[in-house]
Amino acid sequence: MNASITFSPVNNGDMTLVELESGRTILIDTNIRAAADDPDDPTRDVAQGLRDRLKRDDQGRLYVDVFLLSHPDQDHCSGLDNHFHLGKPEDHTGDKIFIREIWSSPLIFRRASKNHTLYPDAKKFNTEAKRRVIRYRESGLSVTDGDRIQILGRDENGKTDDLTGILVEVDGLIDKVNGYYDTGMSARLLGPLPKSDDECEEEALAKNRSSVILQFTITAAGGSCRFLTGGDAEVAIWERLWERHRNRTHWLEYDILLSPHHCSWHSLSYDSWSEQGEDAEVSKNARSALSQALSGANIVASSKPVKDDDSDPPCIRAKREYEDILKPVTGEFRCTGEYPSEGKPAPMEYEVGRNGLALKSAALAAPAIISSSAVGGEPLPHG
Numbered sequence: 001m002n003a004s005i006t007f008s009p010v011n012n013g014d015m016t017l018v019e020l021e022s023g024r025t026i027l028i029d030t031n032i033r034a035a036a037d038d039p040d041d042p043t044r045d046v047a048q049g050l051r052d053r054l055k056r057d058d059q060g061r062l063y064v065d066v067f068l069l070s071h072p073d074q075d076h077c078s079g080l081d082n083h084f085h086l087g088k089p090e091d092h093t094g095d096k097i098f099i100r101e102i103w104s105s106p107l108i109f110r111r112a113s114k115n116h117t118l119y120p121d122a123k124k125f126n127t128e129a130k131r132r133v134i135r136y137r138e139s140g141l142s143v144t145d146g147d148r149i150q151i152l153g154r155d156e157n158g159k160t161d162d163l164t165g166i167l168v169e170v171d172g173l174i175d176k177v178n179g180y181y182d183t184g185m186s187a188r189l190l191g192p193l194p195k196s197d198d199e200c201e202e203e204a205l206a207k208n209r210s211s212v213i214l215q216f217t218i219t220a221a222g223g224s225c226r227f228l229t230g231g232d233a234e235v236a237i238w239e240r241l242w243e244r245h246r247n248r249t250h251w252l253e254y255d256i257l258l259s260p261h262h263c264s265w266h267s268l269s270y271d272s273w274s275e276q277g278e279d280a281e282v283s284k285n286a287r288s289a290l291s292q293a294l295s296g297a298n299i300v301a302s303s304k305p306v307k308d309d310d311s312d313p314p315c316i317r318a319k320r321e322y323e324d325i326l327k328p329v330t331g332e333f334r335c336t337g338e339y340p341s342e343g344k345p346a347p348m349e350y351e352v353g354r355n356g357l358a359l360k361s362a363a364l365a366a367p368a369i370i371s372s373s374a375v376g377g378e379p380l381p382h383g
Contacts, residue, residue, distance in 0.1 A: 002353035003184060003220035004360075005227055005256060006053070007300055008046045009336045009345035012262045012313055013075035014302045015046060016229065017053060017064075021184040021220035021352075024177045025054065026066040028229060032079025047083050049347055054097065057145075061085075063098040065178040070231030071108045071211040072122030075262075080121040086128040089146030101148035101178040104129040105212050106155040107192040133163065141165055141179070148179050152212055156195050170194055174214075188215040188251055191233060193240060209234050209261065213241070215251060218352050225350075225357040226294065228254035232261040235270055238286035245289075252292040255357045256300060256350060259322060260290075263301035263314035263335070273317055274310040282321060290325065297331040298359070300348065305337040334359075 001021050008015040013031030020026070027050075035043040054062045067084065070076055080086070085096040092098055102125075109118070109126055118126070132149035139147075151167045152174075154160050160167055168174050174187040191213035211231025218225055230237075238260070245251050260267040268287055271280035293299075299322045303314040312318075314335070323333050339348045340361070349360045 001220065002351045003218050004352065005218070005225075005350045007258070007302055007336050007348040008049060009044055009339070009347065010046055010075075010302065011337065012303050013078070014070065014231070014258070014262075015050075016258065016302070017050065018185075018216070018218065018227070019053070020177070020182055020218065022177075022182050023055070024065040024180075024182055024185075025063075026068065026177065026185075027064045028068045029070050029076040029231075030067075030079050030083070031075050031077075032083055037079070037082070044345065046347075047079065051097070057098070061092060061098040062095065063100055063145075066101045066103055067099045068103040068212060068214075069108075069122070069125050070229070071209060072118055072125070073209070073232060074119040074121070076231065077119060077121040077125060081124045085146075086124050087131070089144070092146070098146060100145040101150065102129055102132060103150045103152055103174075103212070105152040105192055106160065107153055107195065108210050108212065110156065136163065136166055145178065150174065150176070152189055153192055154194065184219050186217050188217075189213075190215060190241060190245075190251065191230065191237060193237065193244075210237070211260075213237075215254070220352045221354040223352060223354050223356040225255040225352045226253050227256045227258075228252065229258040230260045232264075234261060234264070234266045235268060235283050235286045238267060238289040239283055242285040242289035249292050252289055253294055254292060254297055255294050256298050257290065257293070257322075259299050259301045259303075259318070261313055262303035263306060263318045263322070265312045265315040265318045268318055268321055273312045273315050277310070278317070280317065287321065287325070290322075293325055293329045293331055295329050296357075297326060297329050298350070298357075299326060299331065299333050301333070301335040301337075303335055303337055305342045306335050 003021045004019045006017045010031035014029040015031050016028040018026040032047045035041045057063050085092045085098050135143050135147045151163055153170050168189050192210040209232035211233045213230040216227040265273040268282050269280050273280050301314055306314040306319045308316045336348055337345055351358045351360050
């Protein structure tokens with residue numbers, strides 16, 4: 001069985017479904033806008049599109065094995081409460097999607113609260129994460145579907161010191177999905193970076209939209225790909241990641257990069273694109289962190305169509321930088337708002353199989369191979 005990575009067209013927002021060779025599913029963020037729920041509105045019904053891809057358990061519940069919230073902004077959690085069951089498993093009613101396991105970082109909420117009020121769906125997610133932590137403290141690893149959680153990175157002041165059984169340290173590997181080892185996936189936790197003792201540096205990280213950053217290695221049918229995703233992480237965070245990993249750049253390599261913050265210029269620069277235009281300067285270190293593209297790599301902007309104007313995000317100058325990054329590796333930049341056409345955007349689905357990574361056409365034609373990596377990251381020949 002092949003694995004897949006599917007990016008839903010959700011305007012400026014993220015909603016990515018990873019389906020592993022084992023059949024297990026990992027959903028990263030959700031942006032199901034109210035317009036998408038309105039049958040009289042032309043906005044694509046991404047909720048139904050997601051439901052069509054999911055399986056039912058032995059109790060008849062549609063489910064995802066994992067839901068990861070990269071950070072608590074509205075465009076990453078909209079529709080969560082309306083479409084997903086949050087609460088005790090035994091209280092599940094109706095046909096909401098059941099979440100077997102949550103992946104959550106306490107730091108994304110602490111840093112967010114310093115800068116803005118949490119969106120209601122984010123508050124509901126945080127409450128659910130706390131409920132699952134309490135269940136773990138009560139029952140340990142004997143918790144079952146609907147109560148599981150993995151904590152991504154330590155909280156401040158020792159608040160997660162008793163959660164070692166479900167805690168993944170920054171720079172560590174996630175190798176379990178819903179409590180089970182899965183040979184088709186590992187994910188390196190690169191961020192959010194630990195709380196800094198330097199108040200100025202910590203404030204800069206907070207303002208730079210602290211997000212969960214993961215480098216997935218996904219294997220299926222003998223082939224593999226690396227998928228780098230970083231929510232809305234902005235320039236200071238990518239600079240620090242480069243300083244931290246410049247001597248092990250393979251941790252930042254990718255066959256697919258989900259361009260941070262919907263192809264925003266602020267992931268590459270401190271300068272304002274709308275105010276400074278072509279005089280805005282790129283951060284060398286941030287660009288280096290985002291430049292570790294493997295042969296034939298793709299960069300995907302989960303955004304509105306990219307226009308040649310002063311919008312940000314998405315930003316035309318950021319798109320040009322990403323295209324320049326991809327030139328030496330013969331890669332491709334794609335935008336969910338333009339795929340397969342601006343008038344009728346559809347889910348952008350990549351498959352991972354024997355020959356590595358392939359883009360599956362929106363018309364479900366046979367996939368065309370656009371890049372590939374062997375298990376362990378070595379290039380595979382194109383077939």
